[in-house]
Amino acid sequence: DVKVTQSSRYLVKRTGEKVFLECVQDMDHENMFWYRQDPGLGLRLIYFSYDVKMKEKGDIPEGYSVSREKKERFSLILESASTNQTSMYLCASSSYSVEQYFGPGTRLTVT
Amino acid sequence: ELKVEQNPLFLSMQEGKNYTIYCNYSTTSDRLYWYRQDPGKSLESLFVLLSNGAVKQEGRLMASLDTKARLSTLHITAAVHDLSATYFCAVDERSNQGGKLIFGQGTELSVKP
Numbered sequence: 719d720v721k722v723t724q725s726s727r728y729l730v731k732r733t734g735e736k737v738f739l740e741c742v743q744d745m746d747h748e749n750m751f752w753y754r755q756d757p758g759l760g761l762r763l764i765y766f767s768y769d770v771k772m773k774e775k776g777d778i779p780e781g782y783s784v785s786r787e788k789k790e791r792f793s794l795i796l797e798s799a800s801t802n803q804t805s806m807y808l809c810a811s812s813s814y815s816v817e818q819y820f821g822p823g824t825r826l827t828v829t
Numbered sequence: 830e831l832k833v834e835q836n837p838l839f840l841s842m843q844e845g846k847n848y849t850i851y852c853n854y855s856t857t858s859d860r861l862y863w864y865r866q867d868p869g870k871s872l873e874s875l876f877v878l879l880s881n882g883a884v885k886q887e888g889r890l891m892a893s894l895d896t897k898a899r900l901s902t903l904h905i906t907a908a909v910h911d912l913s914a915t916y917f918c919a920v921d922e923r924s925n926q927g928g929k930l931i932f933g934q935g936t937e938l939s940v941k942p
Contacts, residue, residue, distance in 0.1 A: 751929075760917070761872075761932040776929075808871060817862050818919075818930060820872040 721745070722821035724809050730827045737796040739824050741809030747819075749812045750792035752776075752784065754805040755823075761808065767792055799828045831856045833920050835933035842908045842940050850936045852901040852918035860921035861901045862930065863892050865914045872917065876903075908940045 725740035743750065751766040753776075763776030765784040773784050781803060785793045792811075796803055804827050810818040832855040842848055852861070860879055864872040876885040878894035878901060885892050889912065891904045901918055915937045919930040 758934070760934040763929070766929060810872075817874050817877050819874070820864075823871045 722809060722811055722819050724807075724821040724824050726824050727822060728825050728827075730829065731796075731799050732829055733800060735796075735799050735828075737799050737826065737828075739794040739796075739807055739809075739826070741792045741794070741811075741821055742790055743792075743811035743819070744790065745811065745813075745819070746789065747811035747813050748789075749814065749818075750786065751810040751812075751818060752782075752792065752794045753808045753810065754778070755808055756805050764794065799826075801828050804828045831858070831920060831922050831931045833918060833931050833933040835916075835918055835936050838934055838936060840936055840938045842905070842938065844909055844940055844942050845907050847907065848905050850903040850905075850916055850918075850938075852903070852933055854899050854901075854920045854931075857896070857899075858920045858922070859894075859896045861894050862919045862921075863901070863903055864917045864919065866917065866935070867914050875916075905938075908938075910940050910942065913938055913940045 722743045731737050749768050752764045753761045755761050762778050764782050767773045767786040770789050783795045807824045809821040812818040834853045863875040865875050866872050876892040881896040883894045889906045894901045915935045917935045919932045922929045
């Protein structure tokens with residue numbers, strides 16, 4: 719079974735803090751993705767990566783950065799967290815052009 | 830720019846009834862995915878539709894794809910309470926890097942006794 723894990727299920731941070739969200743997949747997938755999910759807005763792609771050290775901006779990259787130093791790990795970084803980044807963050811992975819497998823999600827609250 | 834629209838966005842059904850969720854998309858693609866999300870949980874893959882005319886069935890759910898009409902449907906037969914969840918369709922944008930999906934807004938389904 720494909721397994722995608724995320725470092726935290728719930729996280730509370732203060733405005734201005736640097737936040738790291740970690741995602742690990744165990745299926746040797748090439749592609750990895752970070753989404754945020756907000757009520758009424760569905761899933762929105764923040765960044766994705768199709769290879770180690772490669773990254774592409776998604777639809778809403780502002781305020782975020784990513785790192786992929788190893789194939790199995792994809793990190794999302796909030797350089798200076800703001801309250802409008804309070805959301806559910808979902809990581810996913812896939813092999814080329816097939817279905818994405820999602821992690822359990824991290825519910826981030828920025829106060 | 831690829832857009833994906835689902836309707837309805839909210840659906841309240843009685844147990845035993847049938848209904849269809851529609852997923853329309855704006856540009857050519859022949860790969861479409863349906864996911865289910867339970868409250869507070871992540872997304873679970875339901876169906877992968879990879880060609881025009883593809884039909885997949887699992888239990889009371891059946892999904893189909895018409896690439897010419899740019900339409901997929903998720904049909905629910907004789908709904909039961911356990912089907913209450915949010916359902917998302919997602920279309921493969923077919924970018925060169927592969928695998929980038931554009932999601933619909935989701936359809937929140939509530940099945941009542």
